[in-house]
Amino acid sequence: MDVQVLTFIIVGASFLLYIGIAIWARAGSTKEFYVAGGGVHPIANGMATAADWMSAASFISMAGLISFMGYDGAVYLLGWTGGYVLLALCLAPYLRKFGKFTVPDFIGDRYYSQAARTVAVICAIFVCFTYVAGQMRGVGVVFSRFLEVDIFTGVVIGMAIVFFYTVLGGMKGITYTQVAQYCVLIFAYLVPAVFLSILMTGHILPQTGFGGTLADGSGVYLLEKLDGLSTELGFAEYTSGTKSTIDVFCITAALMVGTAGLPHVIVRFFTVPKVRDARKSAGWALLFIAVLYTTAPSLASFARVNMIETINGVDQAGTLYQEAPSWINNWEKTGLIQWEDKNHDGRMFYSGDERNEMRVDRDIMVLANPEIANLPAWVIALVAAGGIAAALSTSAGLLLVISTSVSHDLLKRNLMPAITDRQELFYARSAAAIAIVIAGYFGLNPPGFVAQVVAFAFGLAASSFFPAIIMGIFSKSMNKAGAVAGMLAGISFTAAYIIYFKFISPEMNTPENWWFGISPEGIGTLGMMVNFVVALLVFNVTSAAPEDVQAMVEDIRYPRGAGDAPLH
Template identity: 70%
Template sequence: MDPQIWTYIMVGVTFAIYIGVAIWAKAGSTKEFYVAGGGVPPLANGMATAADWMSAASFLSMAGLISFMGFGGAQYLMGWTGGYVLLALLLAPYLRKFGKFTVPDFIGERYYSKIARLVALICALFVSFTYVVGQMKGVGVAFSRFLQVEFETGVFIGIGIVFFYAVLGGMKGITYTQVAQYCVLIFAFTVPAIFISLQMTGNPIPQLGFGGKTVDGAFLLDTLNQLSVDLGFAEYTAVNTGNTVNMFFITAALMFGTAGLPHVIVRFFTVPKVKDARISAGWALLFIAILYTTAPAVAAFARTNLINTVSEAEYSDVPAWFTNWEKTGLLSFDDKNGDGKIQYVADAEVNELSIDRDIMVLANPEIADLPAWVVALVVAGGLAAALSTAAGLLLVISTSISHDLLKSYLKPDISEKNELLAARISIAVAVVGAGLAGLVQLGFVAQVVAFAFGLAASSFFPAIILGVFDKRMNREGAVAGMIVGILFTASYIIYFKPALGGPGTPEGYWFGISPEGIGTLGMLINLIVSVVVSRLTPETPKEVQELTESIRYPRGAGEAQDH
């Protein structure tokens, strides 16, 4: 059957499932809308969290990135999984015991301050919006390439789908849709990986296969190292020792940023008990780990296959996928020496092939010559990843507006019914807003994602940790820490990001830390400022000390409470 028809079938069937689930799980109250009634079983919550977490970037871009970075790509693998250990051990059980709806709820109450709450609210909105714009862009790209529609049309289809189930179902609808999306995306990611692993190494488990031997009897990674060196690249598995400090800081910023991202934290408000909050972080990481341990295998397979297929190949004999991707402009060949062969080497003067890293996951099944339905499956998986993340983020935005802003500041006497209506309206506005923002300024979006992690690490993470573990931490300390942390991190990123108009150059990096990693330093500065200021200012009120004390013990957690 034609690959195009397969794609229509796969995408159509999966979308029908999402919409069916959304209708089944419609939200009836604000509590169901914000935290799914606090009644999601931990295993389902783990899957939903995993789908929420793994975005179009994890699904489509990460393996490609690792493929071209080799060892260094590990900063994304460790950075985007290690944060769950921090979440499970340091945040999730305590925030669940605290039992409110949002991160600004916690900050506002623990620090008895409307200013602290407002700072948290603005950060949450900024972080989530930045992120969601990138997802809408991902949806647009996937649709336009595989359904043969314009990029804009793709974005509008995406808006329509997310609009439907997020507005209708709130957190309850989103959670159960995400369970379905997780199944689709993990199936779509692992099936081609298993096929390719079998093809190249005879081992059906990709995690083991890429440490195994290929048909010619040599270890795959040794072969890949040799191929890389022959073409003038660094060895695939070699450590770039000059980059160690920077890699350390980037990994840490991603980890602490993960543990500070509002759309991840809110997940732990949706389970019935403290015990469930702990275990659902475990399930979430297990489900995430399935993709994250497969990705480096996919990266190594794709790299080897690519070099073997294109290096020194006659341009006139290239396979069909090569020509197809050439049409999109994401892959291009320029026969500099006029010999009709493809020279793919490290030296930019001689190199004749340029490849956009983002195409690796999508092109991989084609490079390995897998059946058409597998290629279609990957498209459906990419869409599932983008849509599930977008929906989770949009919910945080809508909760921030209707609950944190409207109910807490503007109109405290709002009725349950009107608050639910306000939540639905704000999610609708947010979907459309994010979609429209996704249409413009494409290159800009990728640059600001570094912002999201840096800001979450340097603002929320210390404020929450200190709120739980340091009883002496007071309003003055937390607010001062958050503001200094954010300002420092934001100024460094803006200064050193040419895309944001900054004048800085890599030579000026402090200790060689690039903007992606600076959130770690911002976090440390936040911690120091918070502790120093809190020790110089009045103690926290007695009832707040008692609150801090009470969240340490699981008993009596009850369900998530409104004010």
């Protein structure tokens, strides 16, 4: 059977599975819609969190990015896993004990202020939209390459599926679909990685193959070979990287703190029955995430060696274009690989200096890997299904936060407190539907590359929510003036810096012009500090939080009595 038919079958089967689960897990009340009724088992929640978390960027782009960045790729690996330690130790248990539905709920109640709630809602919606646009784009890329439909049709199909199970099932539908999506995506990620690892190093585990010797009998370590190839071709040594230490430090910190501050991740910890389940659930989530995140750097190095050897030939003389493997021609059609025969020898050559004749988009590495390594057709189909699962699960989680923010935080808690549960549920569903259409629009007209857009969302989450929540838990007396001023200062500082370097003057976006050598990707770290400092300064000249709020903070510190998430 050819690849395309197989891909249709496997992707189609996965869609049927998601739709089946959605019908089984329909939401009947706002509590089911917002937090899945608050009764999800910690391991299931861990899996759902992992799928929610691992986006199209993690699945499709990350290994490719690392494979082009070498050591510097650690910013993503550390940043997107280390945040869970912060989440588990500093946020999840307390937010679960607090027991409401959303992050703006916490900010609004803790800082006894509709203004703080509104700032939080705007931040949440902004962060989620930035993030969701990248997901829809990811769906489009997968569809256009593997099913040979155009990106428009791909995005529309993706929107239709997400629409179906988000609007119908809410958090309950999403949670159980995400459990299935995690299984699909992790299987799809591991199969080619294991194949490649065996092929290249003889190790079954990619994690050990990464540090193994090549299977070609040379006895050379994979990483040694890669360092050699990289320097020979005019790139930086693979294990060293090119970013400055302060920049690596700040990007990692911004991604970690951003992870801990992302509303669609935090809200997952409201769905488990108990405080201790929230802690445990964070552990399971990170374990499930770590499976992919420790495989990714291995895959990146395998892919790098493979790609260089395919394009340049084992003897580094260049491969004749006529003899190019079919994946090169396939990806050329999408415009993601380009070849320009500069020296007119009819051979392709890839390098980091003036000899280079290829432009290879980083986003294709994971998707092209099975083809590069000549793996069977069903593996290619599986990877397509995995990429779509990753994009759909994350979109659904984000769309839910957007719809909850509108129906619960904005309407019920702010503008229309008199609405009934049924009406609120109707508004939640409508908001989800509108959000999907807007997300689809951004998917078709994306503001930037998938990974870049996502980096933006992290900087903003790091500089707005994280400090406000931390101070809300660990300081009883932090007041509303401080928190609101901090959030506004943090988010405006970070947004201004990113917008200036990314959109207004992209030509200025070089290390010499950055403050302290910190790139726009890492500026969230500074934004977070601005938030803390401004909040503390304002707090010092205003009066402490009132007694009842201090009592609430006291209460969330002790697990006993968490009970069910309250109905309203």
